[in-house]
Amino acid sequence: MTIQHAATTVAPSVRAEGINQGASSGTPMVSFEGVTKRFGGTGGQPAFTALDGIDFTVAHGAITGIIGRSGAGKSTLIRLVNGLEKPSSGKVIVDGTEVGGLPESGLRDLRRQIGMIFQHFNLLSSRTAYDNVALPLEIAGVDARTIKAKVGPLLDLVGLGDKARSYPSELSGGQKQRVGIARALATDPKLLLSDEATSALDPETTQSILELLKRINAELGLTVLLITHEMEVVKTIATDVAVIDKGLIVESGRVFDVYASPKHDTTRTLLASSLALPEWLRTGIKHSPSAGDRALVRLVFFGETAFQPLTGRLVAELGSDVNILAGGIEEIGGKPFGSLVVSYSADPAVIERANRFYAETGLSTEVLGYVS
Amino acid sequence: MSPDMLLNLLLKALGQTLQMVAAAGVIGSLIGLPIGIFLATSGRGELFPAPAINRIVGLIINAARSTPFIILVVAIIPFTRLITGTSIGTYAAIVPLTIATIPFFARLVEAAIREIDKGLIEAARAMGATPTQIVFKVLLAEARPSLMAALTMTLVSLIGYSAMVGAVGGGGLGDLGIRYGYQRFMPEMMLAVVVVLIVLVQLVQSAGDALARRFDKRNRKN
Numbered sequence: 249m250t251i252q253h254a255a256t257t258v259a260p261s262v263r264a265e266g267i268n269q270g271a272s273s274g275t276p277m278v279s280f281e282g283v284t285k286r287f288g289g290t291g292g293q294p295a296f297t298a299l300d301g302i303d304f305t306v307a308h309g310a311i312t313g314i315i316g317r318s319g320a321g322k323s324t325l326i327r328l329v330n331g332l333e334k335p336s337s338g339k340v341i342v343d344g345t346e347v348g349g350l351p352e353s354g355l356r357d358l359r360r361q362i363g364m365i366f367q368h369f370n371l372l373s374s375r376t377a378y379d380n381v382a383l384p385l386e387i388a389g390v391d392a393r394t395i396k397a398k399v400g401p402l403l404d405l406v407g408l409g410d411k412a413r414s415y416p417s418e419l420s421g422g423q424k425q426r427v428g429i430a431r432a433l434a435t436d437p438k439l440l441l442s443d444e445a446t447s448a449l450d451p452e453t454t455q456s457i458l459e460l461l462k463r464i465n466a467e468l469g470l471t472v473l474l475i476t477h478e479m480e481v482v483k484t485i486a487t488d489v490a491v492i493d494k495g496l497i498v499e500s501g502r503v504f505d506v507y508a509s510p511k512h513d514t515t516r517t518l519l520a521s522s523l524a525l526p527e528w529l530r531t532g533i534k535h536s537p538s539a540g541d542r543a544l545v546r547l548v549f550f551g552e553t554a555f556q557p558l559t560g561r562l563v564a565e566l567g568s569d570v571n572i573l574a575g576g577i578e579e580i581g582g583k584p585f586g587s588l589v590v591s592y593s594a595d596p597a598v599i600e601r602a603n604r605f606y607a608e609t610g611l612s613t614e615v616l617g618y619v620s
Numbered sequence: 621m622s623p624d625m626l627l628n629l630l631l632k633a634l635g636q637t638l639q640m641v642a643a644a645g646v647i648g649s650l651i652g653l654p655i656g657i658f659l660a661t662s663g664r665g666e667l668f669p670a671p672a673i674n675r676i677v678g679l680i681i682n683a684a685r686s687t688p689f690i691i692l693v694v695a696i697i698p699f700t701r702l703i704t705g706t707s708i709g710t711y712a713a714i715v716p717l718t719i720a721t722i723p724f725f726a727r728l729v730e731a732a733i734r735e736i737d738k739g740l741i742e743a744a745r746a747m748g749a750t751p752t753q754i755v756f757k758v759l760l761a762e763a764r765p766s767l768m769a770a771l772t773m774t775l776v777s778l779i780g781y782s783a784m785v786g787a788v789g790g791g792g793l794g795d796l797g798i799r800y801g802y803q804r805f806m807p808e809m810m811l812a813v814v815v816v817l818i819v820l821v822q823l824v825q826s827a828g829d830a831l832a833r834r835f836d837k838r839n840r841k842n
Contacts, residue, residue, distance in 0.1 A: 356750065
């Protein structure tokens with residue numbers, strides 16, 4: 249209840265904006281046009297190319313995740329949006345304004361419309377939670393009375409109404425990030441940048457922070473651009489995803505589509521950790537079958553196949569020989585996505601019947617190996 | 621010498637020491653602070669990039685710091701006379717003490733500011749802060765406990781330095797110890813001077829530590 253109240257009183261302007269310029273609106277919130285970024289290259293040293301021709305857009309109102317391994321260039325990419333880094337060539341356009349063309353003062357005005365949260369929170373240890381949230385407002389020259397009227401509801405919004413007078417050292421990691429989020433929202437931004445915001449948090453806290461971001465996105469209509477190395481994060485909250493590798497966007501699209509049928513090796517590698525086999529299953533696995541072995545197969549259900557009783561039919565097709573070993577159903581980009589690891593006889597006749605069944609039903613499968 | 625005379629001499633010398641340390645400490649820190657901030661923020665790619673000037677100021681500071689204090693005292697006598705109109709006495713002694721304090725404190729301030737997590741500067745920049753706002757709202761605020769510790773260390777060093785300005789008639793406890801305790805062979809005077817100095821340093825250190833602790837919110841327990 250307090251949350252909704254806060255949402256309407258804190259940032260009515262942002263909220264209205266969010267509705268008017270929904271994801272369907274024509275111009276993107278952020279667009280990268282042929283952006284490259286090189287570091288160094290002075291004094292005879294070879295330059296390091298962090299970004300190598302990025303073309304990419306972030307839609308209004310979307311939660312877009314950029315995922316990549318460390319060193320892939322994602323930190324650089326997100327810092328180009330608020331001008332903390334300057335592109336070596338190409339354009340970064342935020343809501344119609346080219347960031348590179350702004351003078352310092354214009355850049356500062358733009359930054360006040362873009363909130364940012366960080367992996368290590370970056371809160372001032374000398375300020376209480378309240379004063380940390382007040383900082384961006386002080387910087388913007390907002391008067392004390394307005395600051396007072398804004399900070400309280402923001403702390404309520406992130407669920408820290410009772411921690412206003414606590415110093416960061418008295419708060420847990422999750423609470424610190426909540427302060428960070430409240431601080432990022434203080435100047436009613438239209439865009440929130442998240443730099444590995446959950447990477448220093450435990451899984452449970454990560455979920456609660458992601459839920460909070462999702463809620464803020466929905467209630468304030470705030471566009472969110474986040475970078476992460478964890479597929480889990482993208483899977484949980486993002487609507488759109490871009491996979492970055494060696495300074496290039498190698499794959500992008502709706503999260504569900506990318507997750508369901510990854511096209512690039514990097515995407516598959518990143519997905520693999522989220523679809524990992526249980527330890528006990530992984531140890532006895534062989535690459536080729538010998539007589540009497542069983543095939544270990546992963547069935548992936550998504551889209552059409554998620555809604556059909558295919559497991560039952562597979563059992564019927566192969567006889568009662570099918571053994572379910574691991575699996576789960578998750579929600580990705582708001583749609584169900586199931587993964588089931590089964591084993592059945594590696595007898596060629598059985599394998600053939602199974603493959604025919606997969607072909608008929610359109611079920612995605614992957615042979616993981618063989619076990620005895 | 622009667623205990624009364626001894627006490628009088630001691631009190632007078634303590635007064636001179638306090639006067640010199642306080643004056644040089646205040647003036648030296650006020651000048652050293654902005655220099656320290658400049659040193660910490662004017663490197664390449666920092667808030668106020670001026671790498672060339674940064675290097676020159678750094679060199680001057682190093683030169684000043686490597687000059688033995690007693691040589692500094694006599695070397696700047698013309699400058700001292702220009703400022704105070706005389707080259708001897710307690711007031712005159714404040715000039716070399718101040719000159720010695722500036723680079724000492726500036727380097728400590730520089731270290732205190734460099735210690736601050738770069739992430740805080742980045743966060744402030746991302747909020748749209750100007751470099752000046754970053755200095756006042758982030759750097760100085762966050763460095764307060766370290767700055768307090770730096771000030772304490774500076775005052776303690778100054779108490780030590782002030783013992784040497786007897787060379788230009790500055791007076792003070794150190795001078796009293798040398799002239800009476802050593803040259804007139806009065807071990808009780810020497811002992812008294814040493815005890816008073818120990819107590820003085822102890823008081824300064826404790827007060828400084830207490831203040832630094834009060835400013836420090838980094839390790840507060842629930």
